[in-house]
Amino acid sequence: AQSVTQLGSHVSVSEGALVLLRCNYSSSVPPYLFWYVQYPNQGLQLLLKYTSAATLVKGINGFEAEFKKSETSFHLTKPSAHMSDAAEYFCAVSPRAGGTSYGKLTFGQGTILTVHP
Amino acid sequence: DAGITQSPRYKITETGRQVTLMCHQTWSHSYMFWYRQDLGHGLRLIYYSAAADITDKGEVPDGYVVSRSKTENFPLTLESATRSQTSVYFCASRKQGMKYEQYFGPGTRLTVT
Numbered sequence: 001a002q003s004v005t006q007l008g009s010h011v012s013v014s015e016g017a018l019v020l021l022r023c024n025y026s027s028s029v030p031p032y033l034f035w036y037v038q039y040p041n042q043g044l045q046l047l048l049k050y051t052s053a054a055t056l057v058k059g060i061n062g063f064e065a066e067f068k069k070s071e072t073s074f075h076l077t078k079p080s081a082h083m084s085d086a087a088e089y090f091c092a093v094s095p096r097a098g099g100t101s102y103g104k105l106t107f108g109q110g111t112i113l114t115v116h117p
Numbered sequence: 118d119a120g121i122t123q124s125p126r127y128k129i130t131e132t133g134r135q136v137t138l139m140c141h142q143t144w145s146h147s148y149m150f151w152y153r154q155d156l157g158h159g160l161r162l163i164y165y166s167a168a169a170d171i172t173d174k175g176e177v178p179d180g181y182v183v184s185r186s187k188t189e190n191f192p193l194t195l196e197s198a199t200r201s202q203t204s205v206y207f208c209a210s211r212k213q214g215m216k217y218e219q220y221f222g223p224g225t226r227l228t229v230t
Contacts, residue, residue, distance in 0.1 A: 032216055034218055036221075043207055043221035043222055043224050044160075044207070044209075044221040045221070046218045046220075049216075049218055051216040090159065096216075104150070104162060104165060104175070105150075105162075105219055107159045107160045108159060109157070109158070109159045110159050
């Protein structure tokens with residue numbers, strides 16, 4: 001069974017500082033990996049996804065994530081935080097193969113990012 | 118392109134009442150999903166559907182019923198609402214193919230009193 005762990009339920013950074021949100025997965029086969037963002041009172045929006053051989057994935061709003069198989073990680077980064085980045089971020093995994101999973105997403109618990117002026 | 122919509126956006130109901138949350142998508146995506154979001158639990162899958170007339174249970178299906186007679190609609194019914202079902206409910210859809218992402222609706226905030 002797949003699982004996702006997001007380290008740190010809350011992360012606080014200053015505007016202009018590096019953003020690093022951690023995600024580790026547990027799966028017998030490297031899965032597809034996704035990062036979603038949720039702004040207050042809104043649904044989830046896809047930031048980026050890893051589905052191919054390119055291990056460094058660039059997404060929207062200047063975010064990127066690197067898939068590291070040896071570390072079973074898919075950490076999300078942004079070089080310089082902006083006030084508008086304040087939101088909750090979810091890492092999610094989906095199996096590559098079929099079977100009974102039907103491509104279901106398994107979500108991490110979420111990390112709330114706060115950006116201080 | 119309307120995408121994926123949910124109605125109502127907010128609902129207050131009493132314990133024991135039946136409530137139906139609607140989900141509609143305009144992309145003709147094969148897969149549709151219902152999640153609930155609760156503090157400390159993230160998103161948990163309630164039910165999903167691979168196509169019209171094909172549905173299956175997710176992680177937390179008890180107390181919920183779904184149907185999918187048309188590809189574009191996936192209603193979620195709480196047959197007898199309980200306070201523990203107070204939550205924010207999200208519908209999502211996805212194209213056929215494991216590598217494709219899910220697209221989420223705006224959510225329905227349900228309060229059971």
